[in-house]
Amino acid sequence: MSTDFLSSIIQTEGLHKSFGHTGLRQTEVLRGIDLVVPEGAIYALVGANGAGKTTLIKVLMNILRATSGSASVLGWDSRTLTGDRFCRIGYVSENQEMPDAMSVGAMLDYTRAFYPTWDRTLERDLIRQFDLPLDRKLKHLSRGMRMKAAFVSSLAYRPALMVLDEPLSGLDPLVRDELVDGLLERAHETTIFLSSHDLSEIESFSSHVGYLEDGRILFSEEMTALAARFREVTIILSERTTAPTRLSASMPPEWLLPETADHVIRFVHSAWSGDATERELRERFPAARTIESEPMPLRAIFLAMAKSGRRQRAIPYLHPVEKVKVEA
Amino acid sequence: MNQVLHIFRKDTRRFWAEILLSFFVLAIYAVRYPIHWQMQPAFTPRNYLAVVRDIDSLMIVLVPTAWWLLITRVVQAESLVGDRQWWVTRPYQRYSLFAAKALFLLVWLYIPFVAMEMKILSEAGLTPFGHASHWFLLLSVASGFVILPLLAIAATTTNFARMTMTLAGGLVAVELFHYVAAPYYPIYESTSTNSHSVYIVAVLVVGGAFIVAWQYLTGRLWLTRTFALCVAVLAVGVSFTVARMRESQIDREFPAPGAAAAAPIQVAFQPEKSNPLLAFPSERPGMMYVQLPLEFSGVAEGSVVEVEDIKFTIDSPDGQHWTSPWWTTQAMPQWTGMLNFLPGTYHPGVQIMMTRQQYERFQWFPFTLHLAFAVTELHPASETTAAFSTSDFLVNGYGVCASPAQWYLHHNLICRSEVGQSRLAHITTTWSKYPCSESQPEPQDLLSGSSWTGTAYPDRLSYIWNPVLANLVQPDVRRSDGRMGGTRELTLCPGTPMHFTQYAVADRTQVSLTIADFLLPKEPR
Numbered sequence: 001m002s003t004d005f006l007s008s009i010i011q012t013e014g015l016h017k018s019f020g021h022t023g024l025r026q027t028e029v030l031r032g033i034d035l036v037v038p039e040g041a042i043y044a045l046v047g048a049n050g051a052g053k054t055t056l057i058k059v060l061m062n063i064l065r066a067t068s069g070s071a072s073v074l075g076w077d078s079r080t081l082t083g084d085r086f087c088r089i090g091y092v093s094e095n096q097e098m099p100d101a102m103s104v105g106a107m108l109d110y111t112r113a114f115y116p117t118w119d120r121t122l123e124r125d126l127i128r129q130f131d132l133p134l135d136r137k138l139k140h141l142s143r144g145m146r147m148k149a150a151f152v153s154s155l156a157y158r159p160a161l162m163v164l165d166e167p168l169s170g171l172d173p174l175v176r177d178e179l180v181d182g183l184l185e186r187a188h189e190t191t192i193f194l195s196s197h198d199l200s201e202i203e204s205f206s207s208h209v210g211y212l213e214d215g216r217i218l219f220s221e222e223m224t225a226l227a228a229r230f231r232e233v234t235i236i237l238s239e240r241t242t243a244p245t246r247l248s249a250s251m252p253p254e255w256l257l258p259e260t261a262d263h264v265i266r267f268v269h270s271a272w273s274g275d276a277t278e279r280e281l282r283e284r285f286p287a288a289r290t291i292e293s294e295p296m297p298l299r300a301i302f303l304a305m306a307k308s309g310r311r312q313r314a315i316p317y318l319h320p321v322e323k324v325k326v327e328a
Numbered sequence: 329m330n331q332v333l334h335i336f337r338k339d340t341r342r343f344w345a346e347i348l349l350s351f352f353v354l355a356i357y358a359v360r361y362p363i364h365w366q367m368q369p370a371f372t373p374r375n376y377l378a379v380v381r382d383i384d385s386l387m388i389v390l391v392p393t394a395w396w397l398l399i400t401r402v403v404q405a406e407s408l409v410g411d412r413q414w415w416v417t418r419p420y421q422r423y424s425l426f427a428a429k430a431l432f433l434l435v436w437l438y439i440p441f442v443a444m445e446m447k448i449l450s451e452a453g454l455t456p457f458g459h460a461s462h463w464f465l466l467l468s469v470a471s472g473f474v475i476l477p478l479l480a481i482a483a484t485t486t487n488f489a490r491m492t493m494t495l496a497g498g499l500v501a502v503e504l505f506h507y508v509a510a511p512y513y514p515i516y517e518s519t520s521t522n523s524h525s526v527y528i529v530a531v532l533v534v535g536g537a538f539i540v541a542w543q544y545l546t547g548r549l550w551l552t553r554t555f556a557l558c559v560a561v562l563a564v565g566v567s568f569t570v571a572r573m574r575e576s577q578i579d580r581e582f583p584a585p586g587a588a589a590a591a592p593i594q595v596a597f598q599p600e601k602s603n604p605l606l607a608f609p610s611e612r613p614g615m616m617y618v619q620l621p622l623e624f625s626g627v628a629e630g631s632v633v634e635v636e637d638i639k640f641t642i643d644s645p646d647g648q649h650w651t652s653p654w655w656t657t658q659a660m661p662q663w664t665g666m667l668n669f670l671p672g673t674y675h676p677g678v679q680i681m682m683t684r685q686q687y688e689r690f691q692w693f694p695f696t697l698h699l700a701f702a703v704t705e706l707h708p709a710s711e712t713t714a715a716f717s718t719s720d721f722l723v724n725g726y727g728v729c730a731s732p733a734q735w736y737l738h739h740n741l742i743c744r745s746e747v748g749q750s751r752l753a754h755i756t757t758t759w760s761k762y763p764c765s766e767s768q769p770e771p772q773d774l775l776s777g778s779s780w781t782g783t784a785y786p787d788r789l790s791y792i793w794n795p796v797l798a799n800l801v802q803p804d805v806r807r808s809d810g811r812m813g814g815t816r817e818l819t820l821c822p823g824t825p826m827h828f829t830q831y832a833v834a835d836r837t838q839v840s841l842t843i844a845d846f847l848l849p850k851e852p853r
Contacts, residue, residue: 063411083421091417098414099405101342113334114419 009161009191010037010060015069017055029055031215032069037193037208042184044202045195046302047212053195054093056212057165060193061091074161087115090154090190092147093165098138104149105134108156115157123156129182144175151179155186162186164194168201180205203298211305218305223298230301231272231293235265238287256308268304269293331421335428339402340436346398347436353394354444357387362451364798365730365742384794392474395437399475400491402432403482408543410486426544433475441470445795452744452796453720453728461787462748462795470793472529476536483543484553505564527566535559578637578654582702582836592705593633593669594626595841603675607687607849616687617679618848620699622841625673630707632831634752634784635667637702640680644695654702655681668752668780690848697846701839704784706752706831716741716757716824723828726753726782729801731820743781744798750782757803757826764821775818777803784833 015033020026029052037043047053058064060073062081071078074088081089099107108127112118127134130148138146147167154162162183168176183192184205196202202209203223210220219226233255251258254271265285269277272293281291296304340347360383406415406425415425445466446456481498485491539559543552585591599605603621610617627633637654657667657678667676680699682690712724720730727745743750758774781799803820 058411061417063416084419086417086419089417093412095412096414096417097407097410097412110334110338111418114331 007039008036009039009041010035010043010071010073010193012056012060012071013069015056015059015071016067017052017059017064018067029215030059030066033212033215033217035210035217035220037191039191040187041208042187042192042206043194043208043210044206045193045210045212046199046202047195047197048306049197051197051212052215053197053212054095054165057093057163057193057195061089061163087117087157088160090157090159090162091164092150092154092162092167094147094167094169095165096150098146098150100139101137103135103137104132104141107138107149108134108153111153112156118157120156122158123152126152126155126182130178144171147171147179148175151182155182155190158186159190162190162192162194164192166195166197168196169198176201199299199302209298211302213306226301227295227298229270229272230296230304231269231277232296232300233265233267233269233272233281234290234292234294235281235285235288236290236292237263237265237285238289239263240287256304263289268296268301268308270304331424332427332431335406335420335425336431336435339405339428339432342405343398343401346394346401350394350398350437351440353387353390354440357391358444358447358451360387361448361794361796364794364796365452365728365744380798392478395474396478396495398437399433399478400482400488403429403479404485404487404491407486408483408547409549422545422547426541429544433479437475438467442467445793448795449746453722454744454746454796462746465748466793466795468529468533472532472536476533476540480536480539480543480556483540484549484556509564525570527570528563531559531563531566535562575653578702582636582704582838584838584840589837591839592627592631592835592837593624593635593703593839595699595701595839596623596625597621597841597843597846598623598675600675603677605849606677607691607851609684609851610681612681614684615681616684616851617681618687619677619679621675622678623673623675624669627669627671629671631671631834632706632752632754633669634704634706635669635678635701636704636784638678638680639700641698641700642686642690642695643698644690645693648690648695650686652680652682657701668754670754687848687851691850694845694847697843699841699843701841703837703839704833705835705837706784707834708829709751709832710830712828712830713825714828715822716820716826717822723753725830726751726828729826740800740802742798743801744796745782747795747797748787750786750797750799751830751832752780752782752784752786753828753830755779755781755801755803755826755828757820757824759803759818760821760824761818764819777818777820779803782830784831 012033012035015030015035016028017030018026018028033052033056035056045053045056055064059066060071060078062078065079073081074085076085099110102110108123112120112123126132130152132145132148132152133141136145138149141149151167164183168179171179194202194206206223208220208222209226211218251267254269256268256270258265258267260266271277278291278293282288285291363383364380406420406429407413442463445463449456477498478495481494482491485494535555536559539552539556542555543549546552597620599621605621606617606619608617608619609615624633624635635657638657639652639654641649641651643649667678710725712726714721714723714729716731718731720728722728723743727743727750729741729743731741743755756776756778759777761773761775779801781801803826
């Protein structure tokens, strides 16, 4: 992980969160999260619905208490995040309650007084950019408009960290682009940490990505490094050689979703390092006629991760894949 | 401070409708309450009590309902429960939020409530700032029984629906508790010694305030709910204990007299045709009244003796022994006066209560009945004379009295005083045998009448939030047999002097009476 720990904005160690009473239908939602978000990053936390993204964010924002482990945000223990400390943090969530009885203008007027660094010019620019109707009550706004209002109320004081929980889900593409544009314009002064279950929402602008699966971080790294280390590998053996039918029993953990058919072996290599990896493969498969490696689009990488993770849970005799650690 | 005022202003703007509703209900209360002493033409002494009771009952429902709405809305505007609230990720200081809500309730709930009380006192012609203890009592009762419980529930529930369900559940639980615990609670009540009830109010006020403050300042919901449960259990425990403490309190406050001490009043068992020994069912299921014809006499000149509580002991020949708890003395319904005795001889029928099982067990054979009375001896503290009027007339040191015009013919007047200030007073006046005229009636045409009002212990805690106590007074004449009654043909003329003698507690003791070979009367079929 190419991360400077000294300038990390968010850092967690062994974070666990369980719901329910011990021994009585306890549900463990976070299972030892180690996470580092560097300053200036646009960090996307990706995972399927129910993976634990919202719970992790709520623990970071001190809305929920972790069962064990630690988390720091902007250098503060997350359990101490309250009051004035939120002057440096913006938080927008898809399911957050808003002061619905207020109009947009009244909400902004009310919110403004809490922030010494509130920038009226920026507020006006954002209102214009998002085309927000100031006199409309929040409860009468569409979902997209409500999200825009939430963005303005969280960006106008120039927070050092923006935490966004599924901010773009369910929005039409036009509104989504407007919000992303508004966000990116502030990216030079704000670290952005956002969650999404839809990769296509975030892949175009995120600098870092973490993948959360069943309460565990499967990987967390820069987007470019991630794209470089994942390859779809196809090995074609000589015609006299038949591919083994049960490749998975002996394969290294970096190989995901193996498939074999006649003379062909196909899998996703999650730790591709160019020629060195190719040499290793040739040594393992001396009968290989050709070894092809194709870069993978981000979506395919995540699908491979997700499918391999589920297969591990479904077939317990397979070699379990621990967190993949790759130094970029 | 800025944040406090900022949140307060926001809440005020947002909840103006709830504030207005609360004001409206209080205003109705302030306007309607004087009906206790400002009689309407349609009122008669017969329906007066029913009308007053209906208005009081209505307001006991309406005021808490308006407060319930106001408190729930303002507390849950920044809900303290849940993980989706907007405010929790904003720079709110928890103590500022708490202070802002407290300020809101102070300005829009407590001050209007106090203003309403002042308005009523002012309407009654009484001094609004008269007694600090009066205000402390009113605000404590309102806070302990209504405001703080509502606040605590609002602070520990997510939304209005859950708050309402919790409140309804709480009320059902209280009713169930009453039903289940009734056999274990003392069924006897004593009004003279309920000062220990202040402990219940103290638990509710301190406990309620702690729960609300704790939830606001820490947000530890389950711990807060645990505290709330503890306070509820503590309040129940205290109410049990207080009920049991009454026995020892009465024994302590009304000590048995020494051998040489003279009793302040003599009591004798005196059945007679006009005051017979009776037994009849109580309004309480499974209970029986036994009405004892007694004679009270021997009160020293210048003194009054008030009989507060009674307890009795049954000693049967077969060795059975049973002692009742202390119980507020009740006299037969025809006994119009309270059990206050001036020098003279009186024959009230005094009731004791026992279970039907006890009655049926003891009714077949004679036994020894010991009666003990907790009595207060009072001496005159002040005397005031005021001229009777159909409009308000001030009675110094007591309050204001008036006989509304249409009541004039019914020979009643209503005297009002601040709660906690209506000391025991004896009122004497003279009736005319003939209609009033400009000329003064001859002495032989006058009959003296008298009545009691107030109580020996006006400052004892009572669970009310009405600021003014209105007493119906009928200065009845005393008949030749010593009983009261018979003013139907008489007239109380304007300008007639009315003497108010107020009494202060001088001594407390017990007086006893033993009736040998007492046989319980048969229950009439």
